[in-house]
Amino acid sequence: MKPLKIGLIADVHYAQRPNNSGKRYAETLQKVQRFYEAARNQGADLIVQMGDLKDEAPGANRQQTISHLDEAFQLFRSFSVPVYYLLGNHDLDCISREDYAAKVGGEANDRYFSVDVEGWHLVFLDSCYSPDGTPYSKGNFFWEEAILPEHELKWLKNDLENTTKPVVIFLHHCLDAWARENQKHFLLNSEAICQVLEKSGKVKMVFQGHFHPGNFSSRNGVDYFTLKGTIEKSSGFGVLAELKEGRVEVKTIL
Numbered sequence: 107m108k109p110l111k112i113g114l115i116a117d118v119h120y121a122q123r124p125n126n127s128g129k130r131y132a133e134t135l136q137k138v139q140r141f142y143e144a145a146r147n148q149g150a151d152l153i154v155q156m157g158d159l160k161d162e163a164p165g166a167n168r169q170q171t172i173s174h175l176d177e178a179f180q181l182f183r184s185f186s187v188p189v190y191y192l193l194g195n196h197d198l199d200c201i202s203r204e205d206y207a208a209k210v211g212g213e214a215n216d217r218y219f220s221v222d223v224e225g226w227h228l229v230f231l232d233s234c235y236s237p238d239g240t241p242y243s244k245g246n247f248f249w250e251e252a253i254l255p256e257h258e259l260k261w262l263k264n265d266l267e268n269t270t271k272p273v274v275i276f277l278h279h280c281l282d283a284w285a286r287e288n289q290k291h292f293l294l295n296s297e298a299i300c301q302v303l304e305k306s307g308k309v310k311m312v313f314q315g316h317f318h319p320g321n322f323s324s325r326n327g328v329d330y331f332t333l334k335g336t337i338e339k340s341s342g343f344g345v346l347a348e349l350k351e352g353r354v355e356v357k358t359i360l
């Protein structure tokens with residue numbers, strides 16, 4: 107079986123708004139274009155957009171914010187390989203899940219799913235829920251508080267039981283809470299999720315975003331790779347994952 111090559115990019119935060127602390131919101135799509143060209147040159151079979159695709163201008167209104175999402179989505183849509191989309195908290199600031207789905211496609215709620223590609227089982231999670239299980243939508247949340255709801259965790263457990271393939275997980279928020287102290291970027295129920303992943307014995311890698319400096323950690327046979335935020339000044343945001351012979355190799359391409 108040929109290796110599966112996946113281009114990964116996180117936290118694009120595109121918006122027509124003034125620069126702030128080195129974040130150049132209006133220019134971030136140029137970085138996405140460069141990432142796509144690098145991923146294509148590396149032979150990427152598919153691309154995963156890891157959430158927080160857009161941002162919003164101060165005092166932004168819904169229509170203007172939808173236009174940011176639309177513009178960013180049009181760029182990803184122009185790529186010649188399939189793109190999978192994860193929801194991030196900023197994707198649901200002053201717009202609703204329905205607004206998001208109307209542009210990007212798919213269901214408004216419970217945007218989690220899995221697919222089998224080239225001998226691998228890829229799982230995409232929807233991590234945008236408040237601790238009481240309310241789906242994030244139209245800014246009805248506090249960004250430091252997110253969980254994977256009970257029904258999704260149950261689905262995940264079942265999904266992992268029913269595959270015989272090696273698994274890679276993708277989600278916007280971070281799960282490896284043991285790896286850093288005093289950070290605000292983890293799902294509040296991450297320990298329970300990690301135990302499900304570990305017990306399955308099938309999960310090789312978790313790709314996550316949200317924490318812009320990026321990170322790598324490993325526990326009980328599962329690796330956790332946190333992508334750097336594209337919106338930040340630093341390079342290293344464009345990543346290519348090569349999945350072959352049950353292993354995941356990751357390299358920076360931009």
Ligand SMILES: [Fe+2]
Binds near residue numbers: 195316
């Ligand atoms: Fe985020």
